Amino acid sequence: FSRDWPRSAEIQPRLAEIQTRFRRDRPRSGRDWPRLARGGGRGPAGLGCGMRAPVLAPSVARACLPQVGGSITRVLGDATRTVDWQAEAARIGASEPFEYGLPPDSVDKAAAASGDVYTAANGLWARASLEERLGVVRAFRTNRRIHTVLMPNLVPSGTDSDTFAAAWASVLEGNASLTKLNLESNAIQTDGILALARAVGSPSCKLAELRLANQRSTHTQAAEEAMAEAVASNRNLRTMTLNTRSTRAREQIEKALQANMETMRRQRVEGGAGGAEAA
Numbered sequence: 394f395s396r397d398w399p400r401s402a403e404i405q406p407r408l409a410e411i412q413t414r415f416r417r418d419r420p421r422s423g424r425d426w427p428r429l430a431r432g433g434g435r436g437p438a439g440l441g442c443g444m445r446a447p448v449l450a451p452s453v454a455r456a457c458l459p460q461v462g463g464s465i466t467r468v469l470g471d472a473t474r475t476v477d478w479q480a481e482a483a484r485i486g487a488s489e490p491f492e493y494g495l496p497p498d499s500v501d502k503a504a505a506a507s508g509d510v511y512t513a514a515n516g517l518w519a520r521a522s523l524e525e526r527l528g529v530v531r532a533f534r535t536n537r538r539i540h541t542v543l544m545p546n547l548v549p550s551g552t553d554s555d556t557f558a559a560a561w562a563s564v565l566e567g568n569a570s571l572t573k574l575n576l577e578s579n580a581i582q583t584d585g586i587l588a589l590a591r592a593v594g595s596p597s598c599k600l601a602e603l604r605l606a607n608q609r610s611t612h613t614q615a616a617e618e619a620m621a622e623a624v625a626s627n628r629n630l631r632t633m634t635l636n637t638r639s640t641r642a643r644e645q646i647e648k649a650l651q652a653n654m655e656t657m658r659r660q661r662v663e664g665g666a667g668g669a670e671a672a
Contacts, residue, residue, distance in 0.1 A: 476517050478525035485511075485539070486532035493517050509540040513547055523553050530560045534567045541573040551580045551610035558585030565592035565600065573602040577634065580609040586616040586635075593630065594623035606634035617642035625649040631657065 494511035
């Protein structure tokens with residue numbers, strides 16, 4: 394592949410599967426390797442691009458290569474597709490079926506677009522500018538349909554990621570329907586964590602799950618402790634991922650999440666007992 398080949402998260406699982414199966418079924422001798430025009434001999438044949446070309450076992454090729462080919466076709470299609478991000482933001486803000494937040498492997502696209510999960514893991518989002526992404530994010534403030542948003546590994550710049558996180562913080566302070574948000578593997582720094590902490594501590598935040606682990610940039614322990622205080626005041630949050638250096642913050646977050654889980658379990662038990670008595 395050349396350096397300009399589009400990269401997409403949807404291809405990675407397929408490539409990992411090929412690697413796993415190849416390790417299991419890899420050629421055991423030089424006779425198992427092909428003789429290519431620019432190679433020869435009994436060892437692996439060179440491709441002239443710094444790569445080696447092993448022969449995949451037939452079972453590996455049949456099971457994996459068509460699927461990888463389909464993923465590559467989708468990525469190439471995304472790379473040439475014209476995208477109207479303002480229209481997408483308008484659809485999201487009006488709680489209408491969206492167009493560019495479909496999972497890469499979705500089969501029934503109409504059903505997926507009318508659903509409650511928005512996934513920014515496709516080539517279209519990789520091409521979008523920061524302002525285009527922010528426009529879509531801000532539109533979630535008035536959305537009443539989507540419950541889960543997945544936007545990991547989307548903004549690699551620390552400054553841009555803080556702006557991205559601040560936009561989401563504003564959304565969480567006004568959106569009562571969003572319950573799961575994944576912003577892992579971006580580059581959110583101190584300012585972004587603080588903004589999200591203020592949102593998590595807001596009474597209007599209804600998140601049950603917030604994922605912020607594996608940020609490419611660092612944040613201060615003071616920001617971690619501010620987030621821990623916010624989580625401790627939130628009665629809805631049950632899952633939270635954040636890489637912390639502060640032992641105090643980590644323990645406080647774990648304690649708060651455990652208390653929320655216990656409260657939910659007790660309410661479920663009491664609700665079941667009440668229903669049985671009424672019957």
